[in-house]
Amino acid sequence: MTTDTSNAPDAEASPLRDSARRTLDVEQQAIAALAQRLDHHFDRACELVLACQGRVVVTGMGKSGHIAGKIAATLASTGTPAFFVHPGEASHGDLGMITPGDVVLALSNSGETGEVTALLPLLKRLGTPLISMTGRPGSTLARHADAHLDSGVTREACPLDLAPTASTTAALALGDALAVALLEARGFTAEDFARSHPGGSLGKRLLLRVRDLMHEGSRLPRVPLGSPLRDALLEITRQGLGFTCVVDADGCLAGVYTDGDLRRTLDHHGDLSALRVDDVMTRPGKRIAPDVLAAEAVRMMEDNRITALAVVDETGHPIGALHMHDLLASGVI
Structure with missing residues (x-):
């Protein structure tokens, strides 16, 4: 007869769980450090978005692009109209989706991503305000932005310090912080949220009479x-x-x-x-x-x-x- 030990206490240490805990510790520290670096640039970023007559256009390449897409979705569902534009496609026609009344939020951990920095002269010509989110305040993207959000981390959770892990987690958390600050500034309510989620259970609970x-x-x-x-x-x-x-x-x-x-x-x-x-x-x-x-x-x-x-x-x-x-x-x- 066999005994099911799937719910039994761990009898010995697990290298796999040790690795997972180290990853979570590094990412937790990265997020905690963000709060200490919030400054007037964060206020300026919020002011630019609140004054925006168009939409927030969020862009980024690679892993930063994945995070940018999620930030755009979060903004859109919490009262800030937003959408994602791929920076490579923007240089080949999609820049027409951006207007002077919009605000661009560009993500790049290095602040030197070629496809993103290539947009700088075009945005300046349009007069579209730029908010950058990078891990390097002295980078090209940060220096040319109207407001810079510092998402830098001391190290990645990856033991090789190469794979974007802690840096993408930090950027995602900073994007959430921006969305929630804007939500509260607008007085966005649960019923407002439900209107943008009519198919979800929350929408049904708050909209159906x-x-x-x-x-x-x-x-x-x-x-x-x-x-x-x-x-x-x-x-x-x-x-x-x-x-x-x-x-x-x-x-x-x-x-x-x-x-x-x-x-x-x-x-x-x-x-x-x-x-x-x-x-x-x-x-x-x-x-x-x-x-x-x-x-x-x-x-x-x-x-x-x-x-x-x-x-x-x-x-x-x-x-x-x-x-x-x-x-x-x-x-x-």
Whole structure:
């Protein structure tokens, strides 16, 4: 018989894990050092972006290009319109994507990447502000920028000190710092974030309202006060939502009758034929307004251990019905 030791404590040291820990330590130190080097150039970079009438064009070559693409995506999703342009392609036609109203954020660890520095005279001619992010404040790219963000590291996590590891991690973290500073300066909210992520779960939770999901019109289960219980049961079965609204003579919600009420009715009444829905319905019944967030409807259902809600307008008239299945299908849950 064999024993599964996959979750057992380590019996001996692992050179592989030791290597991983050294890598994480080096990169952690690189990120920590960034905070000490933030200066007025960071403020200037933020001011340039906040004053930008166009978009932030992020560029970089090789590994810096990969980081630049992620920074552009982060900026765009947090309230700062941005996109990535490959510097090699920019020199062969894509520079037309950059306008004087834009701001360029150029990444190069050395600050001497040929494809990136080749853009300098073209950007100067356009009058497009330039923010550089390099590991060398004295580099060509840094010296010609309107603001320079120092992402330098003392060494790479790679034991050969060659492969971009700590330097790309530092650049990525500095890009996140820039995006968050701009987010806070703009007063960007969770609802703003949701608008740019309508397909995600956060977008659904913050954008979908009860009225977007409720059943209405002929799909609204409803019987009048005084109806025989049999009519209420037929309405529940016909609509398939597990409950029916019970309305008074003015059409206002007087109560609800649910599957749970039926079980309680069977426990306490032997003969259902003589019962009217008024005798056994739940008063006044849980209800919700149509403009409430769907996520709030989830909370109300969970707190009250129910699976459906009547949706009423400001006068108390039922205008819809919402079931837990609708919330599940929408992705709110």
